[in-house]
Amino acid sequence: MIEQPLKLPNGTLLKNRIVKSAMSEALADAHNNTTDGHINLFERWGEGGAALLITGNTPVDRWHLEHAGNFVLDEKTDAEQTKRLTAAAKKHGAKILAQLAHAGRQVPEAINPTPLSVSELKLDLPGYGQPKSATEEELQATIAKFVTSAGLAKDYGFDGVQIHAAHGYLLSSSLSPRINMRDDAWGGSLEKRARLVLSVVRAVREKVGKDFIVAVKLNSSDFQKGGFSHEDSIETAKMLEKEGVDFIEISGGNFETPVAYAHKSKQESTKIREAYFLEYAKDIKAALDIPVMVTGGFRSREVMENALTNGDADLIGIGRPFIIDPEFPSKLFTGDMDMIPAVERDFPPAQDLPRGAVLNWFCHQLALHGTAGDSDLSVPVVEGHEKYLDYIETSTKRLLETRGQ
Ligand SMILES: Cc1cc2nc3c(=O)[nH]c(=O)nc-3n(C[C@H](O)[C@H](O)[C@H](O)COP(=O)(O)O)c2cc1C
Structure with a gap:
């Protein structure tokens, strides 16, 4: 089953069922453009045999990054360099979503x-500012930013976009009655809390047409x-299906519940x-007719095969x-590997x-792919964690200097 192609509702044929889920690479330059290291990593992932590659968190707004090394898609993005990224990812037949x-x-x-949010409720973690509750105009402007980024993604060679409505970011926080305490048209009932993500999907679809994922x-x-x-979640998924999304990826949690x-x-079990x-x-x-993707913890061929054959996911x-x-999918397909790497199990x-x-250890390894050409698994977990914290601090300083902040 894992090798079987899948046709998405928009007509795109995925060559198999393995998708590289989004992982924030922290490899963009101080202008948030993609870099050669980032491009090479996507080429390697494409060559590794997965059907679909999803970029890490790609902000639609430079003031709302998830960290300084994010690759951003907006009017300031370097078009030629981004086209190199998509061409490299697609060179061996994979599709790519932003x-x-x-x-x-x-x-x-x-x-x-003072980031924009759906309410003034602050994140219960150190290092995050006091959010501002968005006005109607600010929400409409945010929807327009998603549309601009989706249009650019199409122009620059992506096969589609994935709207990130999970993990506590803006669209996800709007869905949460704990964070979204609004009593206007954007909060209250589930229909109102879902209005932001549904409006984004509708406006993006209108911009990119029905052939784009x-x-x-x-x-x-x-x-x-x-x-x-x-x-x-089940009810929101049904509403998204009505808006014509091509598939829904299921994950869970946010920064407070990671x-x-x-x-x-x-050592635990x-x-x-x-x-x-x-x-x-x-x-x-x-509850749906469209394909469902599920991410989180898959490591053995057996569990992947069972999920597909039982019809629990597509x-x-x-x-x-x-x-x-990065080459594990090909090894699964040739039968050379039944159990994919699960190094996290060896950590305390x-x-x-x-x-x-x-x-953070995984983030450090990602950064090594882009800066040194490969990961280094000999780095101990706490050392990798600390190196990543230093790396992201340097990237943040560079970003702020570039912006004159
Ligand atoms: C280093 C790292 C960065 C991640 N960044 C993102 C991200 O930008 N967007 C996202 O939706 N999920 C992100 N995730 C979550 C992954 O997409 C995935 O849901 C999670 O790692 C569980 O899958 P796994 O057990 O196969 O690793 C990230 C995970 C890791 C390890």
Whole structure:
């Protein structure tokens, strides 16, 4: 099954069922343009055999980055360099989507101390500023930014866009009744909380036409008391289907509840559960006719095959293993590999490490791909974490200097 092609509603044929999910690469330059290291990494991923590559968080607004190294798609983006990125990714038959995002209240404070959000509720973590609750005009302007970025993605050779409505960024926070406490047309009932993401999808579709892939990444739940629930997720998915999206990717959580890249250590359990959002995806798939992709924890061919043959999902999204071995899909297809890299299982349990250490170790490895040409798995987890913090601090200083901030 994993090798079987899949035709998306827009007519695009994906050559198999393996998708590289979005992973923020932190490899853009101080003007947030793609770099040679970033381009080479996408070529390598394309050569590795996946059907579809999704870029990391690609902001539609330079004041709402998720970090300084984000590749941005707006009027200032270097067109020729971006066309090199898409051509490199597609050279071996993969398709590429730009993951369009607005970080909302999850913008680092150094980049924007007063980010736009759906309310004034501050993120309950250090290093984030005091959000401003967006006005009607600001929400309409934000929708227009998604449209501009989607149009540019089409002009520069992407096969489509994925609208990021998961993980606590602006569109995801709008869906959450815990964060979105508005009593105007953009908050309250689920229909009103979903209005922002639905408006973005509708306006983007109108801009790019029916042949271009328009996908959405959605939380199965925020896993937060009073947040976006699993029932909300199923209903939102149905509304998105009516707007003509080509597939929905299921993930979960946000910065405060970072369950999307959960790491379980062998020290905690000898039997580690794979595909931790699959049960949720199954319910969502049962409610829809369009394809569903599920991401998070897939490591064995058996679990991937079962998810597809049982009809629980149509596409298998994979993240971290692409950092460790960019060529793993071809090895799965030839039968040379049944179990893809799961190095996170060899790390100590999360509670014995600094907050975010394992994620930051992976971020460091991604940065090494782009700056040194390959990862270096010999780097210990805490050292990788600290190196990434230094790296992102340097990128932030460079960005602020360039902006004259
Ligand atoms: C280094 C890193 C960066 C990530 N950046 C993004 C991102 O920009 N956008 C996104 O939707 N998910 C992001 N994710 C989440 C992944 O897409 C994926 O959902 C998660 O890693 C779980 O899949 P896995 O177990 O196969 O790694 C990131 C994950 C990692 C490890």
